[in-house]
Amino acid sequence: MRTVREDASELIAAASALYDDDPQAREILGDLDRRLREPLRLALAGMVKAGKSTLLNAMLGEEIAPTDAGECTRVVTWYRYSDTPSVTLHLHDGETRRLPVKRDKGHLVLTLGGVAPEEVHWIDVGWPSAGLRSVILIDTPGIASISQSTSARSTTFLTPDQSPSSADAIVYLLRHLHASDLKFLEAFRDTAAGVSQTVNALAVLSRADEVGSGRIDSLLSAGKVARRYENDGDLASLALGVIPVAGLLAEGARTLKEKEFAAFRELAALDKADRDRLLVSADRFVRPTDAVSLSEKARKELLSRFGIFGVRLATALLRGGVTDSTQLAERLVQQSGLNDLNIFVRDQFRTRADALKVRGVLSGLEKLLRDFPREGDAAIAAGIERIHATAHTLRELSLLSRARLAGLPLPDAASVDAQRIVGGSGTPDAVRLGLSEDARTDEQRAAVDALLVRWRTLAQSPLTERAGVEVCRVVIRSLEEIASHLRALGPDGAAADIDPASGPAQARREGADEEGEQDEDRLQREELAQDLAVAARGDQL
Structure with missing residues (x-):
């Protein structure tokens, strides 16, 4: 079974053949290929002193990111898995410099080696931490900093003009909800999600212990504030949730x-x-x-x-x-509150890593076609459109965003169910079905069968408007994938010859949700393969 990631990889290969004689385009495509193959890029952002570096250290369980107001906190810093520690400066002029790895009382000491922060594009830290095997964590300078150049480094990296964001998803730390927070999150949604307008940000009420002045019940008070922020109409359309976290603790x-x-x-x-x-x-x-x-x-x-x-x-x-x-x-x-954060990141971002990464790669390919148009690129554009149209994981993300931005054209109860089924509360099958995560396989099968009847009935009802029917089709497709997955499980719930990481949002067959969609999808793929073969030869379409 082909995945959306494999389809995107095929597009990159075809584009590389088409632009084989253009070094600049080849470099861009090489970056897109690496982005597709590497782990999810999760950025931590927020205002100055929001606690980004402290939270990053907590997530890794090591004191790696500098938390003082030193020169390195003014530069975007990537933390990725490496068998051996390494620190590399990437300068704006394209030069790279390896720096010695120094530790002081267990802390990693990051310095710029005499290079001015203004000259550094980003810092790449390789570290042998198990937590970095499945995610790249990116620490960014404070938004709305007194230093405009420092603040600009984050906005340029996360919300560049006319380009996809370099991050696949974001954890945004806020101490109080300011207009500048909403402005940044809106810009990130527009650049990271592109035309899909997908919400891929999580808000964290940071330094949550300070909400209750350090009392034992401070996190309870912070939880109430977080729920109030979560229900705020402006923030609800920009973040998937708000979680209170005492990062220092x-x-x-x-x-x-x-x-x-x-x-x-x-x-x-x-x-x-x-x-x-x-x-x-x-x-x-x-x-x-x-x-x-x-x-x-x-x-x-x-x-x-x-x-x-x-x-x-x-x-x-x-x-x-x-x-x-x-x-x-x-x-x-x-x-x-760290466990709640890690569970949210796992369920909402890491299980959707392929979809989030593919969306960024497709945006990059679209920009490449705009910036470097040439004869034969129509097949690449057509391939991008087909992935957007047929990749169900992208449609789920888009539906969640629509629900948060303007609501769904369904009754309130059905709208809540729809968001849960497409993964709004998490991507495990049982969670999508409204059951506990430890629900038995037979319970899940009974639940998905009942939901399929209910949603097919709603889709066929003459009272359901056309826009509502389209929502129903996405929901039905998600339920059909869950049903398919459950049918493949044995009596004890164990999968036979199936990747246990697979799920409705991961490595299952992507396709349209209309009746007979599998045959249509196969024809589209054959057509795409033929177009790409022509594009690779540079022939005119």
Whole structure:
């Protein structure tokens, strides 16, 4: 079975043959080919001091990205998997420079080696982290920075004029919802999604522990704020959701040291009156005191690593029964909101990696045809249109965007169901069907059969307008793919000779959703292959 990624790769190969005599076009196509083959590009963006680098470190579980206001935080930095650590500067003039890899007390030390930030296009960091095998994380300078040149580096990279964004998806950190946040997310949607207008951004209410002034219940307060933002009409059309995350706590928990665990244990063992006085505020926590043996320096380090919220929470968890550093780290991560973020990224972005990457590649091919028109490029343009028209994963993404931008031409209950079925709440089959993720295979089969009857009935109803019927067809196609997947599973739910990563949004057959669509799709592919063969020879169509 061919995938949308294979179709896009075929288009790139045909375009490479067509532009074989043009070095500039060949370089562009080489970049598109690498983008198609490499992992998902996930960028972290937001205003200055939003906590982007801290959150990136938390996601990786290592202190790699610099979190101080140094020169490297003013440059776009890529973090990708590599067997051995490496740091490479890519300059605007095309030159590359390898820099030595330095660490200080476990931290990666990034410097520009005497090169001015204005001369650096981007920094490429290779790192042997398992978390980077399936995603490239991109740290960007602050949006709306006082330094216009620093802010411009992020906007140019993520929302370039007349070009597709270099990121496949984005995690946008905000502390409060500003007009500049909405403006940036709208620009990203328009450049990253192109004509499909797909929403591929997640908003994170960062430094969420500060919403409740560092109280133990701060994340509950932050959750209420996040829901309010999520229901905001402007933001809802630009982001798939809003998740509160205490990034500093998450980073500290993922990199918890034994000496820090010992310090928390000493604090938890204090007399309640002494402990309450010590933890009443960040300022009081670092004042000289005889109540605890921890030095002022040690307490300042705890505060800088976990914040007053993290210190309070850690001591509360230890008093509540946590007995070792591993258990404490796990509970702190759970409380930080990082797990919710990782699950969202997995379900909404990583499982749709091929579709998101192909969309960016197709936009790049379209720009290539505009910038370098030549005889024989009509077949490439036709191939792009066919992928847009027949790739079901792209249609699902487009439908989700339409739902967020203007709603769907269906009754409210049906609209909610439609968004869930096409993956709005996550891409696992059971989630799409409205069941728990551990639902038995027979339960899923019964659910998909009932939903197919319901949606086919709705599509055939004379009361459903034409636009609503088109939505129904996309939903039905998604349900048919789920049904096909479930039929291939054995009685115990295990797949036989099937890639377990496959799903409705991954490596299943892409096609149109009308009756008889498979034959039509096959004919279109044969026609496309013939056109591409002509284009590769440079013949006139």
